[in-house]
Amino acid sequence: MQFRNDIQGIRALAFFLVFLFHLNYTWLQGGFIGVDVFFVISGYLMTSIIVDQKDRNSFSFFDFYWKRLKRIFPAYLFLIIAATLAGSFVYLGRDIWTLQKSAIASIIFLSNLLFSRGDSYFGAQLNENPFLHTWSLAIEMQFYLLLPLLLIWIKKKFLSQVILLVIVILTAYTSISMHIDQRNGSAYFSLLSRIPEFLVGAFYSLKFKNRINFNRVYNSIFASLNLVILVLSAFLIGKDSFFPGFLALIPTIATANLLVTDNNFISDFFAKKGPVYLGELSYSLYLWHWPVIAFIRYYHDAYFLSPGELILTCILTFMLAWLSYRFIENFFRKKSNTLLIRYSVAGSIIWAAIAFFVPKITAGYQIPEAYTSPTFGFRSHNEKVIEVFGDKTAENSNILLIGDSHAFTIKPYLDYIGKRNHFSFSTVTTDGVPALQGIKREDYRANEVKFYDSTQKLVAFTQQNIKKNRIIMINCSSFIEPPSVYSALEKLAASLRPDQKLVVFSTFPSLDRDPVKVNRDYIKRTSASFKIISKEKNKIALEKLAAAHKNVFLYDLSKGNVLKNVPFYKDTLMYYNASHLNTYGSVSLGKEQEKDFMSFFRPIMSGK
Structure with a gap:
């Protein structure tokens, strides 16, 4: 599949939606839909890659899974090590177990299951947990285990219909479940609830392989309308909405329409150097922004950040993201699989030692229980x-x-x-x-x-x-x-x-x-x-x-x-x-x- 700069720009938009929401949800109450934008992009790109390789008889399950792991895990592991170490000093002794079990669930990509249970009654809240944002990466890795099975085992002539049917069934199931329970709690972190968002991208990849192309004027109007719908969703959908479910189809379909609309000035804007560069950094930006925010909130026990804390958060986020992108992400993309295995094993051992020993070392400085x-x-x-x-x-x-x-x-x-x-x-x-x-x-x-x-x-x-x-x-x-x-x-x-x-x-x-x-x-x-x-x-x-x-x-x-x-x-x-x-x-x-x-x-x- 040909590399597309405009998709990198859309990734940058997705990050900024999430970032604004995490800084202060009153600024952009539905900014969390940026995660859904990421899901659609992942479903679109992974489906395009797998189907293309399937058509050329070159698809390998091992290669697919390994490449996904190689792309995600190095920076992710470094983030978990750093956040565990920092948390051992920032967190109070009473909350160390919360930190440890969150790190354990995150490192094995199961944190969505842990966080679906909600806050501890006496301990640190979710908005103070430095690993909360890993729920989306856990769901993404879980989905990657399933997508190749669906795309490879089902005949191509039935594939679009099957995907569409799965979208409808799971979306209906999620929506009905939330309305029965009168809340969206566990559904928000559920793989089943999020699969339709990935599959919207997958469906558009299959049905619009050559993209939508009327003429430049109509393309630009269509793309502009979908961008407006996406941005309005970020303003109008709230954290108390029955989301995901049917409501999630609005921003996800709008995102998919942006991905498949050819030759328009919206894509041209997203393909410019600034948005593309931020899109390249978006994974590292996403990894690092939340722990910075969470630790500040935990330390001061206040949700709303002061102006100075907001500036500090922005500086630290972009500095840590650049370092992570430059020295972790890019480094391992070009290195052998053997080096990645060694890094993963060594990093996991270092993380385990930090998670177990550092809280014991800092116990002497802790307040009596x-x-x-x-x-x-x-x-x-x-x-x-x-x-x-x-x-x-x-x-x-x-x-x-x-x-x-x-x-x-x-x-x-x-x-x-x-x-x-x-x-x-x-x-x-x-x-x-x-x-x-x-x-x-x-x-x-x-x-x-x-x-x-x-x-x-x-x-x-x-x-x-x-x-x-x-x-x-x-x-x-x-x-x-x-x-x-x-x-x-x-x-x-x-x-x-x-x-x-x-x-x-x-x-x-x-x-x-x-x-x-x-x-x-x-x-x-x-x-x-x-x-x-x-x-x-x-x-x-x-x-x-x-x-x-x-x-x-x-x-x-x-x-x-x-x-x-x-x-x-x-x-x-x-x-x-x-x-x-x-x-x-x-x-x-x-x-x-x-x-x-x-x-x-x-x-x-x-x-x-």
Whole structure:
């Protein structure tokens, strides 16, 4: 196939769409379609190459796969080594496993499967993960395994029809699945959902081998319209759209039309030196831009980059991309297969050593885990396990603590008070969603559904333990959002036996960002200010609930001096992220509130 400069220019456009979206999604909410443009180009070019070789009886599966690996893997492996090394110093100890497993999934081209599961509840978010962008390369490599099988084994006269049928079936399947689930979460990272985008390029390669050519004026009008459609898609399609699916056909078909339209001024523009050069750099630009952005976001725990950080990101991205293109990509294109094998083996060993040993070396510089992670009461969290805390010698306390991670967080608080005031309590808690009957799955966003589904496995177990106990205590980050949580709480209150009592906690405040990342120590080092997010509406709703039921009681955890200077108390870190007290903070709150809490709780225990 003849090399085409204009395709390089379209690659440059695809990168800039993605780059703008990743810098700030409010600038170009649908800029992620740049990845879909890459997919169409790959499907178009690979199909053209394979079919041409098939016609000349020169196609070799081994040669095809090896050339793809030789093109992608050298710079990719170097990126993974560098990001793992940098991440070992930037990431907190609590998040190192997230970094390691992301690197492992990336190096074997399976990161799309890992990232389809969503964020860790307590750990680093996806927009701070330096390997997030590898999902598209994983899908591309997975598709490359399948494409030759389709093109070689199916007779050429049926090939276009089969490809078109696969596009329709998989697109329909993806769209229907997203509408049933009312979210696009896992579909976004799915190979099955993305195959149609590659195959659009493949179909156009087969049907328009000689390209579309009316005359230059009509060609230019047609190409201009498709470029406008592509750019408008980047502005109008959003991250909450049901995408991919049928919606993805709009930018992918527009891209395919650009690829097959001959002799027009749009192609002429994309074939100029500037766009072509940036297109040649586009793979390395794509590899390096995201880790730079992700590390900055992680370090400062802020999505939006400052003007200085934006400039730094652009400089580092283009500098690293040029170095990668000049000394890795171009170098290995001209070298023997033996050298690539040696590099891959040696690089993989170096990466494994970095991934395993560097976090151990940097552990001495890390903040103690007790200040950065939940460390108390894990056995009864997200498991069908009951733990008992407080004064375990106390007889027949019959007190149960349930709820989400905010209930998990106050286990040390109640343990401290219980030991000093001779009561014990059992507990079972969950991530993200309290294990109550009646909470609706559709109330949760795509990245929250896995927590809902996990919690549902504990609903029956929690209900059994509610029935066994006389006093039920519940804490939750919010009882009013989503609304079905409050409805479930009302049902719980209404279902209590006359001898049962329900204690609802108005929880402690949250912050606008993670103080551990900002402070980088457990002793106060930062002068940064934190916005306190109060739970006043939550408290008002709980006051109404307590007023409506004589056996429901409200206790406010947000009062007192301990929480006046959050996230620090006595210049010591008391939160392990933006939303949760660490053990030190929880116990400190318990020490201050002990007398007040017991004056509230003692009559409840005695049944008065």
